[in-house]
Amino acid sequence: MSAPDTGDRGELRNFAKGGVVTLLGSVASAAAGFLMTVVVARLLGPAEAGVFFIVMALFMIFSEVTELGADTGLVRSAARLRALGRMSDLRRVTVAALVPVLAVSTVTAVVLYVCAPWVASFFADPAHLDEATLFLRVAAPFLAVSAARMVVLSGMRGLGDLTAYTLVNVAMPVARPLLAVAAVGLGLGSGAVMLAWSLPVGLTFAAAAVLLWRMVRRAGTGGERDPGAVREFWLFSGARGVAAMIEILIVWLDVLIVGALVSNHDAGIYATASRFITTGTLVLAATRIAVAPQIAGLLAKGDNRTAERLNSMATGWVMIASWPLYLALACFGPFVLTLFGDGFAEGAAALAILATSMLVVMAAGNVQTVLLMGGKSSWALGNKVAALAVNVVLNLLLVPYLGIAGAALAWAAAELVDTVAAALQVRYGLGLRLGLRSLAGPGLWALFWFGGGGVVARLVAEPSALSFAAYLTVACAGYGLVLWRGRAALHMDLLVETVRRR
Numbered sequence: 001m002s003a004p005d006t007g008d009r010g011e012l013r014n015f016a017k018g019g020v021v022t023l024l025g026s027v028a029s030a031a032a033g034f035l036m037t038v039v040v041a042r043l044l045g046p047a048e049a050g051v052f053f054i055v056m057a058l059f060m061i062f063s064e065v066t067e068l069g070a071d072t073g074l075v076r077s078a079a080r081l082r083a084l085g086r087m088s089d090l091r092r093v094t095v096a097a098l099v100p101v102l103a104v105s106t107v108t109a110v111v112l113y114v115c116a117p118w119v120a121s122f123f124a125d126p127a128h129l130d131e132a133t134l135f136l137r138v139a140a141p142f143l144a145v146s147a148a149r150m151v152v153l154s155g156m157r158g159l160g161d162l163t164a165y166t167l168v169n170v171a172m173p174v175a176r177p178l179l180a181v182a183a184v185g186l187g188l189g190s191g192a193v194m195l196a197w198s199l200p201v202g203l204t205f206a207a208a209a210v211l212l213w214r215m216v217r218r219a220g221t222g223g224e225r226d227p228g229a230v231r232e233f234w235l236f237s238g239a240r241g242v243a244a245m246i247e248i249l250i251v252w253l254d255v256l257i258v259g260a261l262v263s264n265h266d267a268g269i270y271a272t273a274s275r276f277i278t279t280g281t282l283v284l285a286a287t288r289i290a291v292a293p294q295i296a297g298l299l300a301k302g303d304n305r306t307a308e309r310l311n312s313m314a315t316g317w318v319m320i321a322s323w324p325l326y327l328a329l330a331c332f333g334p335f336v337l338t339l340f341g342d343g344f345a346e347g348a349a350a351l352a353i354l355a356t357s358m359l360v361v362m363a364a365g366n367v368q369t370v371l372l373m374g375g376k377s378s379w380a381l382g383n384k385v386a387a388l389a390v391n392v393v394l395n396l397l398l399v400p401y402l403g404i405a406g407a408a409l410a411w412a413a414a415e416l417v418d419t420v421a422a423a424l425q426v427r428y429g430l431g432l433r434l435g436l437r438s439l440a441g442p443g444l445w446a447l448f449w450f451g452g453g454g455v456v457a458r459l460v461a462e463p464s465a466l467s468f469a470a471y472l473t474v475a476c477a478g479y480g481l482v483l484w485r486g487r488a489a490l491h492m493d494l495l496v497e498t499v500r501r502r
Helices: 006-066 070-084 087-114 116-120 126-158 162-185 190-219 229-261 264-279 282-300 304-340 344-364 367-373 377-402 404-429 437-460 465-485 492-501
Strands: none
Touching: 006 087, 006 126, 006 162, 006 190, 006 229, 006 264, 006 304, 070 087, 070 126, 070 229, 070 282, 070 367, 087 116, 087 126, 087 190, 087 229, 116 126, 126 162, 126 190, 126 282, 162 190, 162 282, 229 264, 229 377, 229 404, 264 304, 264 344, 264 404, 282 304, 282 367, 304 344, 304 437, 304 465, 344 404, 367 377, 367 404, 377 404, 437 465
């Protein structure tokens, strides 16, 4: 990576500051999410945990659908309006984003509660039908505000208050395992575990709504008023809403298909193994949260050059942090899955497939975010449609014969289709260079220390806590030395400087 000029170093420094805050929040969220998965797996066992994760999948799908794309739309609109000085439209667009989302979410929540037994019959075997119905009815009321919660948090992101956003966003996953353990300790049963997962949704929505309203009031009403601001918002958000629905379907559809075609037991194992993959995206999530408003503002002003540098820097950090994790998971899956209890090691092959595919996804960085902040929600929608088609066809073809390994292959293929398409569109459609050449060195060193080192470790010893610890010690030391020597080229000096100042 070439050294940034003085003019755009300020943008990179601002991203570094925001990235540190959101990274800390993402680490806390990921750790809490991982802990919640462990708690659910150990308290409920593979079969009942499978039902729990399927209900969680349905909740996430319905929540994403009822967001209507307004979450991404409000990040982009708030950042653009602020960059262009059109603050008079901010309050109007914020209200226009929230009212339809709340209305649709409330109707969906009521329907889900009433139809819970019927919905449960599609994925739960007779032995777990009552638990599935209970889980659905406990979670349903909170679905009414789940989508609005994300829209409100997105407004906070767009206005640049990443500290408040992070604190509110982290509170939900942190509270979940604590409440779940307390509920079981009081002897309240499995329904209380679902309540522990659902209740923080409502609490954090209330907190976020108060904070956003204060931010909007402080922003004022200056600037020229645009009568078409709301229409522009929903034209973008409509396409994004459909794409987001497809995106969450790709994430969770394989769990539902495994539960329907194989068993709730296997669905629980697969869902647990796949949670490692989402946990590993914490750096991507952190950089996306920080970089999206800046990219939207830069592209609105036509400053493509700085946007390129910012995206390249973010991609480098994502790849540097995520490749070691996914290579370690691919090599030591049989050991790490034993953390969830007996029987979960059966998901090691699926975990290796998912982890390997994520190397490509992480190397592309935030291309999805750049595409959306560039206003190309319709392009993103086309990518999601193609990825969903690949996912569904391969799941139906492979799962009956390969089980959860087939589901992993289907998910990996869908993610690769989506990622490669977005990368090509950013490069040749938006005309933004991705800066991938500068990542070749760190990528090869990650493969050497964590990939090659993992293969050697598995050849000389059984996967155990001792061999895993020895492998991580050697690999982290070698890779860390390489990164330290090349810190300036990777802009890690900005990160170090930011951490020292904080």
